[in-house]
Amino acid sequence: MKNEERVVIAGGGLAGLRAGERLRELGFRGEIVIVSAERHLPYHRPALSKEAINGELVASDLRLTISRELDAVWRLGTAATHLEPDRRVVGLPGGEELRYDGLIIATGVEPRHLAGAPRQDPRIHVLRTVDDAIAIKQAINSTQGLVVVVGGGLIGCEMAASVKTMGRDVAIVSRSSTLLGSAVGKNIADTVTEAHRVRGVRMAMGVKIRHWVRQAGGVAIHLSDGQVFFAAVVVIAVGASPSVAWLRGSGLVLEDGVLCEPTCHVVGGSDVVAAGDVARWPNLRFGGQPRRVEHWLNAVEMGRAAAENLLAGRENSRPFTPVPRFWTEQYGMRIQGSGLPAMGTDTTTLAGSQKDHRTITGFISDGRLVGMVGLDAPTAMIKLSTELWRQNRVTASGPQRRPPQHVPHTAAPQDAPRSVAPAQVAPAPAPVAAAPSRPRESVRFEAPRTRSVPTRSEQSQRFEAVRSEALRLENALLREAATRVEAARSDPGPTRTQFSDPVELPRLPRQQQESQPLPLPPSHAPVVRSRGQGRSLARTGPRARPR
The missing domain is CATH 3.30.390.30 (FAD/NAD-linked reductase, C-terminal dimerisation domain)
Structure with missing residues (x-):
């Protein structure tokens, strides 16, 4: 077996974590390097606007469990600076270059800027990371005045509800006439809006912010309808933008995220896939128009699918066609x-x-x-x-069969050429309407064995x-x-x-x-396409390398 192969995962969030775990499940024995701009290991992000704000959970409670089988090199607090696909290099701070055989882009999103907002003011916050949540919680606990949430989407509404349960006065400023806009339909949007109103949340709906006036005791927010909110703490929650600045100049298509094929393979890249909030791909189940999906469960499923298709190779990959869910x-x-x-x-x-x-x-x-x-x-x-x-x-869609499974076998003697018997591919079964999951058949690579497979730990x-x-x-x-x-x-x-x-x-x-693991589909032959030629990298099964 050869251990010099390396898969780099750019992004240390949920999608990157699940992609790395899936690589190990499928038997990848090479090096996995996870490059993350955050200084924390992956954590439960949906709780940031709820339990982490109202005090039900502290930062240590949010940490996700990481399988010991992952055996990855974590580069925390290290943001990728650029990508050179032709050289297969990810740039890191200080001029460091990290070479890869396969790359998974999972850098997620970053809070969208609100034009005119004085972001340099310490009383004005955004929410994306656990550090942001800690800063907001500390600001709320150390002040007595009004908390203003700018934005009436999911994060804004969750934030306002959490602050209200803490007994604080809170206001929501939104350009939409109802909370959650068209994301949930008029009936549910009206019910949610009324739920906030009857609990005393001050509502400024269908308005724009005209001026920000920073003063000693707070920030005055002048609205287009003449209202003025004097806020002790402001939280801006007006959406998010894909984190793709480090990919400028790479030749990839970056309009509203990283453009991918239906199989998660990045358009314009070789042995590069993308997953999670940053990826824009055509879901063939819903018309095939490229879209991004910013949901927690989608990050789990797409991270795993991207890892599978990276190992399977472009020609043998299956389209990623989920039914997204959110809550x-x-x-x-x-x-x-x-x-x-x-x-x-x-x-x-x-x-x-x-x-x-x-x-x-x-x-x-x-x-x-x-x-x-x-x-x-x-x-x-x-x-x-x-x-x-x-x-x-x-x-x-593309092929609907699972890529072939790999039967672990020991390495051949050094003087003998490496050989793998040709795959015997079974015909794909007809689709069954009753079962919306992917086909379950498997095809195996058979190769001669020189000795028995070692016993697993x-x-x-x-x-x-x-x-x-x-x-x-x-x-x-x-x-x-x-x-x-x-x-x-x-x-x-x-x-x-x-x-x-x-x-x-x-x-x-x-x-x-909300962090339950998904059922594991059968493993298949992990294959990474090498540089410039069609060889398959050797694998020996899902054992972790000795520590």
Whole structure:
């Protein structure tokens, strides 16, 4: 086996972490270097605007568990400065050059600047990192005046709700007439807006900021409707921009993120993939228009898919075609979304309750359900998700089979040439509408063995046991989904669902329920395309290198 191969992951967030773990699961034995501008190991970012602000969690509680199998070199506090794809080099501060055989771009996003805002003022904050959250919390605890949140999106609303639960006076300034805009539909947006208003949140909706006046006791914010808010603390939450400045001059397409093919391979790059918030790719399940998806679960799934396709090579890669999901919680109300609601040109009520505010809004495009958002309706969202998958099948994609698996074998003698038997590729099965997951067949590379495979360590055996259990659970869920689809076909029922009486469901702690690992699909032959030629790099299975 050759250990000099190196995969560089630019970005130390969730997408980069899951990509690195997936490389090891698939048997990559070379070096993994993770370059991160942050000085912290990966942490639970959705909690920054909620539990980290109101004090339910401290910074150490947010840290994500990192598998010991990852065995990566972490370059924390080191931002990538430039990329030279022709030389396969990532530039680092001080003129350092980091060579790679494969590159995963996962640098995420950075807070968008609000024109005219005096960002140099210590009372004006943005929220993206755990350090930002700590600074905001300290500023709130050390002042007594009004806290102004600029922005009425998911982060802005979560921030305002968290500050209000701390007993502080808070105001929201938004250019939209309702909170959350068109992201959740009018019914849910009106409910959320009213929830903030009845709790005493001061609302300035449909306005623009005309002037910022910095004074000794605070910052005066003059609005277009004549109102003036005198703020002790200001949090700007007006969206985010892809972190691509370090890629300028690389030859990659960087309009609204890193442009990728459906398989996550970066357009204009060789052996380069992208994942997470920074990646803009055509999801063939939803029309194939390149888009970015800034959701936590998408970072998990895309990081893993990008790692798989980097190892499989461009020709053998499968398109990444997820159904995105997101969530938010404010004042105990839980909002869950699925699909791409932004694609919808019309909305309809898929489910509703006559007793309370629970509802599900469907988003329609060309007569097809492309997204749905539910308010306090988790059970109904699960039931209706099958219909969302059914109406958005992948119609134009690359190969739908899994890349071949690799049978570990020992290295041949040094004087003998390395040889791998040709892959026997089985025909791809016909798509099954009842199961929206990817095909499960596997094809194996068979090669001669000169001696038995070494016994795995106890740690690797535990890892394999967890993997097997995840596969078993995944298969059970697929069978259940297939049963539901068949039942729906035989008895479609009404198009509008009425909820039953509320049922108290068991709830995991937030950090656990939103960081659950995904089921692991079967491993396949990890192959990295080498420079200038089509050789495959040697692998020996998912064992971690000795420490």
